[in-house]
Amino acid sequence: MKNLIKIFISLSIVFSMFSCSDDFLDKPNPNQLGEGSFYASEVQVHQAVMGVYGQMQGITGNQWLYSEMLTDNTTVHFDEGNRGNAPNIESFEYWQYNSGTGRMYDLYRDIYNAMGNINLTLSKLGEADIDSGEKARFEGELRFFRAYYYFLLTQYFGDVVMITEPLTDPSAAFELERSPISAVYTQIESDLDIAIAALPHPGNVSASDVGRLTKGAALTLSGKLWLTRKDFGKAKTALDQVAAMGYSLLGNYADVFDPTNKNHNESIFEVQFQGGNDLGEHNGFIYNFYPKFTNGEVTGFDGISGGGWNIPTLDIIGDYEDGDVRKAISISEGYTDKNTGEFVAIPFIEKYHYEHAIQGRPDNNWPIYRYADVLLMLAETINEQSGPNAEAYGYINQVRDRADLLPLSGLSQDEFRTALLHERRIELAFENHRWFDLRRTLSATELVALLNSHGASEKANQTTPRGSVGFSAGDYIFDTHEILFPIPNRERVVNPDLTQNDGY
Template sequence: MLFLRAYHYFLLTQYFGDVILMTAPLEDASEAFGLTRTPSEEVYQQIITDLEGAVTVLPLKSDYDAANIGRASKGAALALLGKVYLTQKNYPSARQTLEQILNMDYSLLADYAQVFEPTNKNHAESIFEVQYQGGNNLGEWSSFIYTFAPRDSEGAVVGFPTARPQGWNIPTNDMIAAYETGDIRKDVSLKEGYTNSAGTYIPIPYINKYNHPHTIVGRTDDNWPILRYADVLLMLAEAINEEVGPDQAYTHINQVRDRAGLSPLSGLTKESFRVAIAHERRVELAFENHRWFDLKRTLSSEQLVQQLTAHGARERANPTVTRGGVPFAASDYRFEGYEALFPIPDRQIFLSNKLTQNDGY
C-alpha cells in the first residue's frame, strides 16, 4: 500500500503540481471540504518516505509464489524511488538507489517483442506491470489496441470485423523518424499503415506494441508496463552522466542499444550523452507513458515550449495523416508553458472553495 500510494501521488504531482495530501482516513466526510493543496515539495517528501518504507518491508520479486506474481516488490519500490530522485535532480541518490537493482534477478530479454507478449507476462525484465486478463467475462481485460488502432480500420488491425477502434495516439512523423536504421524496436512498437478488407493499403500509423491475438472482441490479455529493467538501466545512465559524466554510463545504455541491434555509443561529451539518453528513452519506452515526464524532467519551461512549438510547426507543414481538406485551426499545436500542468477539474473546484486553480487556466 505504501508503494501504491507513492506511485499515485507521483502521477498526481506530475500532472497537477500541488495536490491534496492525505495519509490517514477522514473521521467525517465533511472534513474533505476543508482540505487544501499541499506544496509538491512536501508531497514528494511523503512519496520518498513511503517508498523507503516499502523498500524495507517488500519481498524480492523472486520470493513471490505463483499465486502472487505481479505484486509490488522491493525492486519496484527501488525503481520508483530512483525515478523520483531523478525527477528531483538528486543524481547521487538516484544512482545509489538504482544501482541496488543491478544485483537483483532482473535482466533484459533477448527479444524486444517478448517484453510485451501476453504469454510472457512478469518476465525477467518486468519490474512492475498492471495485470490484465482477457478471454473471459471477469472484467479484468485490457483494450489498448482498440484505443490505438486507426478509426475505420475495423478488423484489419485488431482481427474482429465488428470492431470500431478509436484512433487515439497516432504515431507522428517525428516519432517514426526517431528510430535509427536497423533498430528492431520500430516494427514491434508501431506500424506505418494497414491493409483494409478491400485489399487497399491505408497509410495511417498506429501503435503496435499491444497488438496480440485474443479470443473475444474488445478484451485483450495485454498487461501494461509501468517499470522495467531497460528503464532502470537508462535512468541509471542518466544519473551517472549528470553526476560525473558519461564514462561510467556507457555500459548501461549500450546494453539497451545492443538488444535493439544498434552499435554501442562512445566518446560523447556530457551534453551529447544527455541527448543520446533522451533519444534512447524515447524509442525504447515508446508508448509506455514516459515521454511527457521525461520532457518535463529534462527541459526548462522555455525549452519545453520551444520544442513543442517546433514539433507543431513541422506537423502543420507536413501532417502525419491526411486531414481530408480540413484546415488547421489557429489554436492547433499551440503550447504555453503553464500547460505543463493540467488544470484542476472544474467539478472539484465547484465542490470545494478551498481549492485553487493552476496558473493560466
Template sequence: MKNIVVIVVTLCLVACGDDFLNKTDPATLVASGFYKTEPQARQAVNGVYGQLQGIISSQWLYNEFITDNTTLHFNTGDRGQGPDTEALEFWQVNSGTLNIATLYSSIYLSLVNINTTLSKLPAATFDAALKKQYEGELRFIRAYYYFLLVQYFGEVIIITEPLVTPSEAYAYERQPVDQVYELVLGDLGFAIDALPATYDAASAGRATQGAALTLLGKVQLTRKEYSAAITTLRRVTTLGYSLLTDYADVFDPQHKNHAESIWEIQFQGDNTQGEGSNFIYTFAPLYSDGSVIHFPGQNGGGWNIPSRDMIAAYEPDDLRKDASLKEGYYNQSDVWVPVPFINKYNHPHTIRGVTNDNWPVLRYADVLLMLAEAINEDAKGPTQEAYDYLNAVRDRAGLDDLSGLDEVSFRAAVLHERRVELAFENHRWFDLKRTKTPEALAEFLNAYAAVEKSNPTTDRGGIPYTPGDYQFSPYEVLFPIPANERRINTKLSQNTGYN
C-alpha cells in the same frame, strides 16, 4: 490475475454484512466491521490493485498523446471529442476539460481505499509480517499515485487518513511540492523495507522491493538528486532482473511478468470475467474494418497514433520499430492504408474487445537508461559505466554502441534512447518535463507542432486547425485543477495561466 484483482464494490458488499437492518450513520464513509482477518485485508488490497487497471488504461492521454510521440487518426465525421480528448493533443486544455477532471478524481478515489485499508491494518488479527507486507504494497501504490499527481498538477491535496464525513474534504488545501515528495519518499522507504524481492507465480504482479527501489530512483532522478538515484538504481541491478533477448517478447502476453518486468499492471483476457484489457481497440486506426484487429468489421478508436516525428526517430535497422509500431496496413481489398498505429499491444485474442495484454509500468531497460542519465549528470559527462548501461539497451535493438560523447550529447542520446525504447509506455511526458525547463519544453513542442501542422500524420479532410491548436505555453507543463473540484472546495487555488 484473479489472485490480485477484485472488483472494488465487493468491499462495500462484504463490509455491510448480513445484518442489513443494523443501520449506521449514512454520512459516515468508513465501515468498521471489515479488514479484520487476513482474507478481508487481502481482498481490500486486491481491490486497490484492481483500480490501477482503469487508471493505467487512460494514462496514454496524459503521458503520450500530449507529446510529440503520438497524435490522432483525425475523425472528420465525428467532432464530438474535440473539446475533451483532442484538447490534450492540441494543448487546448482548460479547467473544464472532462478528462483532466477524471484523472484527478480517479486517483483520489483510489487513495480513499488505500488510506482506509491502511488505517484498519493495525487492528487486524493476522500475522504481523504479512500485515507489514500489505502496508508496504499500499504505501508503494500511494507513492506512485502521489508521484503522478505532483507531476501532473504540482501542489496537491495530501490525504493520508480516511475521511469519516464528506464535509471533511472541504477543509483541505493544496500542499507545497516538497511536502508531496516527502510523503512519496517516506512511503517508498517503508515499502523497500517491507516488500519481498519476489513472489510465487500465483502472486505475480504485486509490488516488490525492486518496484519500490525503481520508483524511488525515478523520483530522485526527477528531483535531480543524481548521486542518490545512482545508489538506489544500482541496488535494482543486484536483484536478478535482465533484458530479454527479443524486444517483442517484453510485450507478448505469453511472457507476462518476465525477467525484465519490474512492475506491470495485470490484465486477463480470453474470458468474460471483466479483467481483460483493450488497448489495441483504442489505438487501432478508424475504419480499419478487421484488418488490424482481426474480427470481422472491427474498427479502432484512432487514438494515440504514432506521429511522423516518432516514426522518424528510429535509426535504420532498429529492431524495436517493427514490434512497437506499424506505418500502415493492408485493408480488406489488399490496398495499403498509410495510417500508422501502435503495435506493442496488438496480439491474438479469442474474445472481441477482450485482450490479454498487461501494461508495463516499470521495467529493467528503464532502470539502465535512468542510471546512464544519472551518472552522466552527476559526473558532468559519461563514464564507462554510463556507456555500458546505455549500450546494453542499444545492443538488444541491433544498434552500434555509442562512444566519444560529451555531457550534453550523451544527455540527448539517453533522452532519444528512452523515447524509442519506452515508446508508448507512458514515459515521454515526464521525461520531457524532467530534462527541459518549461520555456525550453514550450519551444521544443511548438517546433514539433509547426512540422506536424504543415504535414499532418493523418489526413484532416480539409478541416483547418483552430487558432489555438498546437500552441504550447510554459505554464502548461502543469494541468489545471478541475473547475468542479474548486467549486466544491473554495480553498483550492488554481495553477498559473488557468481560470
C-alpha cells in the same frame, strides 16, 4: 498472477460498501458486512489490497492521454465526420485543455478515489488479526501505491491536496488545501522507505504471488523520484540496488510485450490483465489505439475498428535509427485494405497488437517499470553528475545492443544527455514515460520550444489527414503554463480553498 485476477473480479463490491456515511442507517444489519467488521481478518484485508491493485487497471489504461498523446509521440486519427471528442480527448493533443475539460477531471477524480481506498485500508491494518509479516507486506504495497499516485499527481498538477488518513467528516473535504510539491515529495519518500523495507525481494515471490509488488518496484520508483528531484547520487543508490536483484534484459524485444510471456525477468512491475474470457479483467487500451475505419483489417474481427487514439506521429517514426529492430515491433506504418488491396498509411501501435480469441477481450498486461528503464536511468544519474564514463556507456549500450544498434562512445555530457533522451523515447515508446521524461530532462523553455516545433511540423505535414476541417487558432500552440494541468473546476466549486495553477 491468475490468483490476483480471480480476486480482482468481485472487489468493486468491497469498496462500494463503504461509500455511505456510517450513520446512514440507525440500526445496522448484523448479517451484513460493514466498514467496521470487514477489515478484521487477513483474508478480508488481502481482498481490500487486491482491490487497490484492481483500481490500477482503469487508471493505467487511461494514462496514454496524459503522458503520450500530449507529447510528440502520438496523435489522433482525425475523424472529419465525428467531432464529439474535440473539446475533451483531442484537447490534450492540440494543447487546448482547460479547467473544464472532462478528462482532466476524470484523471483527478480516479486517482483520489484510489487514494481514499488506500488510506482507509491502511487505517484498518492495526486492528486486523493478521500475521505480522503479512501485515507489513500489505502496508508496503499500500504505501507504494500511495507514493506512486502522489508522484503522478505532482507531475501533472504540481502542488496537490495531500491526504494520508480517511476523512471521517465529509465537510472536511471542502476545506482541504494544496500542499507544496516539496512536502508531497517528502511524503512520497516516507512511504517508499516503508515499502522498500517491507516488500519482498523479487527472488522470494511465490508462484501464486507473481504480479504483486516487490522491493524492486519500490526502489525503481524511489530512483525515479530522486532523478526528478535532481538528487542524482540518491537516485543511483536506489537504482544500483535494483540492478543487483537479478533482473535482466530479454534477448528479444518483442518478448517483452508478448501476452504469453507476462511477468518475465525484465519486468519489475506490470498491471495485470486477463483476456480470452468474460470475467471483466481484460484490457481495452489496444482498441483505443487501433485506427478508425479499418473494418477488421487491424483488429482481426470483421467490421470492428478502433478508437483512433494514440496514433504514432510521423515525428517518432522518423526518429528510429536505420536497423533498429524495435521499430517494426513497436509501430506499423499502416495496413492493407482487404477490399481494395491498397496500403492505407495510417500508423498504429504494434507493441500491444496480438491476436486474441474474443473480440474486445485482449490479454496484454501494461508495463509500469522494466529493467531497460532502470539501465537508462542509471546512465542518466552518472552523466548528470560527472558526464559519461564507461559505466554509463555500458548501461545505455546494453539497451542499444538488443536493438541491433552500434554502441555509443566519445560523447560530451550534453551529447550523451540528448542521446539518452532519444534512447528512452524509442525503447519506452507508448509505455507512458514520454511526458515525464521531457519534464524531467528539459527546462521549461526547452520543453515549450520542442512541443511548438512538433506542433508546427504536424500542422505542415499531418500524420493523419484532416479532410476539409482546418486547425483552430490555438491548436498546437503550447504555452509555459500548460506544463502543469489545471485543477478541475468541479473540485474548486465544492472547495473554494483550492487555488488554481497560473494561466487557467
